[in-house]
Amino acid sequence: xxxxxxxSVSFFLMTVFLLxxxxxxxxxxxxxTARKAxxxxxxxxxxxxxxxxxxxxxxxxxxxGSTVVTNxxxxxxxxxxxxEGPVFxxxxxxxxxxxxxxxIRSTIALVITGVLASRLFLTTxxxxxxxxxxxxxxxxxxxxxxxxxxxxxxxxxxxxxMTGGLHRKGGIFFFMLTLVLMGLYxxxxxxxxxxxxxxxxLAE
Numbered sequence: 001x002x003x004x005x006x007x008s009v010s011f012f013l014m015t016v017f018l019l020x021x022x023x024x025x026x027x028x029x030x031x032x033t034a035r036k037a038x039x040x041x042x043x044x045x046x047x048x049x050x051x052x053x054x055x056x057x058x059x060x061x062x063x064x065g066s067t068v069v070t071n072x073x074x075x076x077x078x079x080x081x082x083x084e085g086p087v088f089x090x091x092x093x094x095x096x097x098x099x100x101x102x103x104i105r106s107t108i109a110l111v112i113t114g115v116l117a118s119r120l121f122l123t124t125x126x127x128x129x130x131x132x133x134x135x136x137x138x139x140x141x142x143x144x145x146x147x148x149x150x151x152x153x154x155x156x157x158x159x160x161x162m163t164g165g166l167h168r169k170g171g172i173f174f175f176m177l178t179l180v181l182m183g184l185y186x187x188x189x190x191x192x193x194x195x196x197x198x199x200x201x202l203a204e
Contacts (some may be wrong), residue, residue, distance in 0.1 A: 014048045039119055046112050055104070062102040062140060069144030070097065077152065093155055097147060106175045107139040113179065117186060124196075127189040134185055142178040146171075 022041060026034045034041065050058070067086050074081045074088065082089045086097040114135045118128040 008051065010049045011051050018044055018048060043116070050108075058107075059099055059102045059104050061136075062104060062107060062143065063097055063099065065136070065140030066097055066102065066143035066147065069140050070147050073144050073148040074151075077148065079152065079155070088151070090151060090155060093151060095147070095151060097143075101143065101147065103139060103143045103146075103171070106142070106171055106178075107135075109175070110139055110178060110182070111135055114182060117182070121186060122189060122193065124193055127193050131182075131186055131189060135182070138178050138182055138185075141181075142174050145177070146174045 021044070022034075025037070025041065029037075063086060067083075070088065071083055074083075074090075079090060088095050088097075111132075114132055118131045122128045122131060
């Protein structure tokens with residue numbers, strides 16, 4: 001209850017602050033300048049804490065997606081396993097994809113990075129949309145790869161992997177891997193944009 005109240009107050013205060021900031025900007029620089037600066041002004045919305053109800057629903061979706069991807073990856077590896085919801089039973093190991101494994105923080109960071117990258121490197125609305133839409137699948141694939149990697153290392157290499165540094169502090173490694181995948185995907189969108197532009201120029 002206290003946590004919910006604290007987040008709700010923070011959400012309200014930051015929303016009021018941001019509205020005030022936007023208002024001051026418009027009063028000082030004018031509506032035309034505000035239109036030109038709509039992206040940097042809008043990007044400030046990430047300063048607002050996500051309401052608890054929205055965050056909980058988003059975490060549920062992340063857990064669901066991570067469970068589905070983990071099922072697929074375990075099936076691809078050929079490791080015998082049984083699954084019952086988010087609980088996986090493997091030879092000598094049982095794991096549960098809990099809320100702390102949702103990757104919510106890295107997913108928020110990925111969304112912020114993706115939105116910024118789409119603005120800086122892509123030029124069409126459809127390519128920016130395709131990049132942002134791909135962020136959720138990338139996030140759950142990253143979670144699945146992390147879960148399966150740690151599980152296989154625990155089973156076949158050393159049991160300490162499940163409680164060691166890679167589990168507790170290895171999130172940055174898998175996040176960087178996700179950024180590489182996002183970069184490759186964005187690179188393909190850039191190539192498609194250029195091809196489309198050339199095709200449009202020839203048609204003219």
